[in-house]
Structure formats: C-alpha cells, structure tokens
Amino acid sequence: MIINSVNIKNFRNIADLSFTADNGVNVIYGENAQGKTNILEAIWLFTGCKSFRGAKDIELIKFDEEFAKINLDFSDNLREKKSQIIISDKKKNASLNGVSLRSTAELIGSFYAVIFSPVHLSLIKDGPSARRRFLDTALCQLKPSYAEHLAGFKKALIQRNALLKDIHLNSQLYDILDTWDDQLARYSAAVIKERLNYISLLSDYSKIIYSGISENKEIFSVSYSRNEIINENFSVKDIYLNELEKIKEARKEDIIAKTTTIGPHRDDLEILINNVSARSFGSQGQQRSCALALKLGESEIIKKITGETPVALLDDVMSELDEKRQDYVLNHINDRQVFLTCCDPSQVLRLCGGKSFLVKEGEII
Ligand SMILES: Nc1ncnc2c1ncn2[C@@H]1O[C@H](COP(=O)(O)OP(=O)(O)OP(=O)(O)O)[C@@H](O)[C@H]1O
Numbered sequence: 186m187i188i189n190s191v192n193i194k195n196f197r198n199i200a201d202l203s204f205t206a207d208n209g210v211n212v213i214y215g216e217n218a219q220g221k222t223n224i225l226e227a228i229w230l231f232t233g234c235k236s237f238r239g240a241k242d243i244e245l246i247k248f249d250e251e252f253a254k255i256n257l258d259f260s261d262n263l264r265e266k267k268s269q270i271i272i273s274d275k276k277k278n279a280s281l282n283g284v285s286l287r288s289t290a291e292l293i294g295s296f297y298a299v300i301f302s303p304v305h306l307s308l309i310k311d312g313p314s315a316r317r318r319f320l321d322t323a324l325c326q327l328k329p330s331y332a333e334h335l336a337g338f339k340k341a342l343i344q345r346n347a348l349l350k351d352i353h354l355n356s357q358l359y360d361i362l363d364t365w366d367d368q369l370a371r372y373s374a375a376v377i378k379e380r381l382n383y384i385s386l387l388s389d390y391s392k393i394i395y396s397g398i399s400e401n402k403e404i405f406s407v408s409y410s411r412n413e414i415i416n417e418n419f420s421v422k423d424i425y426l427n428e429l430e431k432i433k434e435a436r437k438e439d440i441i442a443k444t445t446t447i448g449p450h451r452d453d454l455e456i457l458i459n460n461v462s463a464r465s466f467g468s469q470g471q472q473r474s475c476a477l478a479l480k481l482g483e484s485e486i487i488k489k490i491t492g493e494t495p496v497a498l499l500d501d502v503m504s505e506l507d508e509k510r511q512d513y514v515l516n517h518i519n520d521r522q523v524f525l526t527c528c529d530p531s532q533v534l535r536l537c538g539g540k541s542f543l544v545k546e547g548e549i550i
C-alpha cells in the first residue's frame with residue numbers, strides 16, 4: 186500500500202497543505218505544536234476508523250471554518266485509487282474513485298495503515314478497556330463479521346443488564362433472562378473465538394519483533410486473559426457451552442450487582458516482559474517497546490490476511506528508545522512506506538533515505 190499524494194484543507198491547524206510522498210520513509214519534523222500529528226491523523230481517517238486521538242469529528246475542523254477536506258491518492262497491489270473525506274459540523278462524507286460512500290466506515294478494506302502514537306502507550310499503562318479497544322479495532326478493520334458479532338454482543342449485554350435492574354420487581358422476567366443468557370453466550374463465544382485466533386497470531390509476531398528490539402535480551406509475551414483457562418484450540422461450540430454455564434452460575438451475583446459480571450467486556454490482554462507484568466514493572470522504554478511490538482505485530486497480521494502491506498504511521502516513536510532500539514525499529518520497517526514524525530530528524534535521517542518535510546504552523550516549509 187503506497188500513498189502517492191496528500192492534500193489537507195481546514196483540518197486542525199492546517200489551512201492548506203499538499204505533498205507528494207516518497208515510497209519509502211517520509212520524515213515529518215518540526216517544533217512542538219506545529220501540525221505533525223495532525224497530518225498523520227488526517228491520513229489515518231482513510232482507514233475508515235475514527236480519530237486515533239478519540240477526537241469528535243467537529244474538533245477536526247479548523248477553528249472558524251465550516252468544513253475540512255482531505256484528499257488521498259494511493260495505490261494498492263492492483264491499482265491507483267483516489268479518495269476524499271469531507272467533514273462538516275453535521276456529518277463526515279467519503280468518496281472512493283468519485284463514488285460517494287454511505288459512511289467513512291465503508292472505506293474499511295480499501296486503505297490499510299497502522300498507527301503508533303503516544304496515546305497507544307495506554308495499551309500498556311492503562312486499564313483493560315484500552316487493550317480491549319485495541320483488539321476490537323484491529324479485528325473490526327480485518328473482519329466485518331467480527332464487527333457484527335461484537336454489535337450483537339453489545340446489544341445482548343445492554344438488554345440483559347436492563348433486565349437485571351428490573352428483575353427483583355417482576356419474577357416473570359426470569360424466563361426472558363434465559364433467552365438473553367443464551368443470546369449473550371452465543372455472541373460472546375463468537376467474539377472470544379475471534380479474539381483468541383487473533384491473539385495467537387499477534388503473540389507469534391510481536392514476540393519476534395520485541396526480541397529484535399531488545400537484541401534478544403528480553404522475552405515478551407501476550408495472551409488472552411479471562412477468569413479461566415481457554416485457548417484458540419477450543420471450538421466456538423465449546424466456548425458457547427462453557428460461557429452459558431458460567432453465565433448461569435453468575436446469575437445470583439449478577440442480580441445483586443445489577444450487571445453482567447462475566448464476559449468479553451471484562452476480559453483483558455496479559456502482557457509480560459521476562460514473565461512479569463509490563464504494566465507494573467516495565468521501564469518507560471520497555472513499555473514503549475511493548476506497545477510498538479504489538480502495533481508492528483498488527484501490521485504483520487494485516488499483511489498476512491489481506492496481502493497488502495499497511496502504511497506505517499509512527500508518531501513520535503523514537504523518544505525514550507535508546508539508539509539500538511531505534512535502529513532496530515527503523516531497519517524493521519524499511520520494507521514498507523512509513524510516515525514518521527519527530528522534533529529532531531537527525532536521529533532518523535542517519536539511517537533512512539526517503540524524504541523529509543519541515544512543518545511550521547500547519548504548513549510544509
Ligand atoms: N480544530 C483546530 N483548529 C485549529 N487548530 C487546532 C485544532 N485542533 C488542534 N489545533 C492545534 O494544532 C496544533 C498542532 O497540533 P499537533 O498535535 O499536530 O502538533 P505536533 O506538531 O504533533 O506537536 P508535538 O511535537 O508537540 O507532538 C496545536 O497547537 C493545536 O492547538
């Protein structure tokens with residue numbers, strides 16, 4: 186996957202910015218608060234996902250402007266494509282090769298990128314919800330069926346939780362609870378099975394990448410964490426039956442808590458370095474290396490499943506990494522197109538060719 190050119194208008198602090206990209210490394214550098222991350226954020230929207238900074242669409246429009254417009258010309262293995270996104274205060278429209286799409290989500294599957302930015306350190310540092318979001322986003326990008334199962338699961342969870350709140354007022358609701366228990370177990374099993382398969386692949390790739398980053402000195406592992414032993418060899422039916430049993434067992438506790446206490450919405454990823462928790466014991470550099478290994482692992486999985494090598498968007502990736510770790514990362518990604526932001530380009534330019542762009546007050550100088 187190669188981005189040929191980018192044009193950004195009225196997006197964040199960028200009034201009008203265009204550039205033709207290099208097929209290899211594109212270094213976007215400049216002082217703080219000049220618009221470097223904004224450029225990556227604009228490109229990222231073409232994956233069909235929301236802003237990786239969790240911003241609302243309206244926050245993306247330049248202050249005092251009515252709409253933002255971004256054009257991306259890119260090529261996949263087969264052909265060149267032109268895509269446009271227009272964000273106004275009411276909605277976000279997208280088009281691909283001149284054809285209007287119903288939503289930007291329809292861009293999923295056309296343009297693949299992997300983003301690593303400082304917000305992704307939450308993968309290691311924060312609670313389980315950041316890790317579940319990482320898994321769900323990665324899987325939704327790859328498998329539309331996962332998005333359907335996840336939506337079904339969330340709906341069943343909302344219905345069951347609503348029942349749990351009212352059940353003490355009306356004992357007839359127990360029959361309906363049986364139905365929702367079954368629905369919940371079915372969707373949970375589909376979600377858990379997909380997550381287990383994904384993590385099995387992710388574990389293989391990220392382990393190798395982390396080993397390279399740490400010069401084989403540290404061992405990384407990632408696994409699915411829930412309150413029982415389960416792995417990718419379980420069938421969906423086994424997981425369903427097991428989940429149904431656990432939901433029934435938890436019913437009393439759930440009625441008291443007025444919420445569903447077990448399920449994929451409570452699961453987590455366990456991330457270890459040398460067999461101890463990266464979250465509790467990892468140094469800054471180790472935590473950054475872990476997040477990076479997961480993100481580069483995500484990129485390998487997209488490549489394996491779709492045949493397309495995702496564009497790497499690396500925001501401020503080098504800080505906190507020593508020179509050896511930086512060198513490994515730069516060498517590891519030299520087989521794909523990269524957009525890399527930093528304040529001081531000398532660190533990266535010593536290793537990679539490509540183009541560099543100085544950004545100042547939302548413009549490329
Ligand atoms: N909707 C908006 N309209 C105008 N300016 C905005 C908007 N949203 C954000 N900005 C401004 O964009 C500026 C640049 O943001 P960006 O995150 O791209 O900086 P950066 O170059 O990556 O800096 P750093 O090196 O600190 O990461 C910020 O100063 C911010 O105030």
Ligand SMILES: [Mg+2]
Binds near residue numbers: 222501
């Ligand atoms: Mg930035």
